[in-house]
């Protein structure tokens with residue numbers, strides 16, 4: 362029989378990482394790898410499934426916060442290390458883990474990155490944000506004009522101290538952005554150490570440091586170099602533009618690759634918009650509304666007549682019910698519904714990536730007044746997280 366336990370000590374945390382890694386077809390962590398992973402464990406946030414004394418499945422979360430449309434920042438659980446030992450799959454182990462994790466969670470919103478698209482919908486997660494991976498022909502990527510501020514390279518020790526502070530000071534900017542936890546930065550530093558050639562540059566404007574990016578350049582062949590931008594954070598449009606000018610003008614770089622939000626305006630910077638090509642479009646944010654009333658009340662809404670939305674949540678029935686959404690906010694009501702939606706698809710529309718009309722067109726939701734619901738949930742910026750975990 363499967364039993365779910367909360368883990369609290371280091372030996373269990375390391376076993377948890379080993380079970381997860383095995384599910385991903387990786388070996389157990391070496392001592393060196395474990396030193397990097399260890400700081401990301403927080404007591405009470407790691408769960409494991411046991412068959413007797415044997416650990417057979419894992420999940421955990423990192424404590425974080427997320428920006429929702431309108432600018433409110435809510436507590437957020439970043440779910441990670443989900444895995445079930447191969448000799449125990451398809452027997453309901455993950456279902457038991459998810460049920461326990463969600464029913465005991467105090468954060469109103471959880472998000473994760475999915476290894477496969479079919480796993481998480483049944484647990485109430487919806488695809489709420491996507492990114493595009495682009496490649497830029499650096500030799501033709503001319504940006505006209507001069508920098509307004511200054512870009513400086515910083516060494517690894519300076520970056521290790523400065524970047525977490527600067528990320529916090531800049532704050533969350535667009536729906537889907539999340540705060541980073543101390544263990545995230547430990548792993549980011551390690552990725553940098555792995556390659557040894559990671560570079561951090563910091564931008565300063567009239568009010569001091571206001572943006573940074575980290576990148577690596579690798580030689581593909583015979584002085585042909587590819588730059589991979591791994592982290593790009595800015596507080597002002599000037600910082601964003603200056604940092605792009607810096608990378609576009611680097612010597613010996615032929616191509617630049619980066620993951621961007623769907624509506625990132627970078628192609629408008631270049632005199633020839635064809636220097637940038639989208640190579641792939643992938644799902645980024647899978648979002649679960651754990652506390653539907655709290656999460657719905659936290660975001661703002663566009664201008665339209667109120668719509669009554671009936672929500673169905675098989676795993677967390679406290680969320681079941683009708684919600685009247687209007688430009689003034691959200692209230693729970695006993696009233697006939699205009700439309701009915703399962704909680705995973707409410708997660709998909711929550712940050713504005715998917716619309717009610719799209720879901721109705723593919724017959725995944727029932728009802729009427731989809732255009733008004735679209736207008737209420739419309740957002741100015743496409744959701745994007747930009748922090749991989």
Ligand SMILES: CC(C)(COP(=O)(O)OP(=O)(O)OC[C@H]1O[C@@H](n2cnc3c(N)ncnc32)[C@H](O)[C@@H]1OP(=O)(O)O)[C@@H](O)C(=O)NCCC(=O)NCCS
Nearest residue numbers: 384385443444445450451452453454455456474475476479
């Ligand atoms: C994904 C994984 C955790 C699922 O664990 P599991 O214990 O087999 O899941 P469950 O038995 O609780 O499955 C519940 C349901 O989801 C379905 N399901 C589970 N994993 C699935 C998958 N990868 N693709 C499609 N359906 C899946 C099951 O068929 C089952 O459906 P049913 O209720 O209609 O019978 C496990 O297969 C695994 O560890 N995979 C490799 C690691 C991985 O990808 N982890 C996720 C990282 S984001």
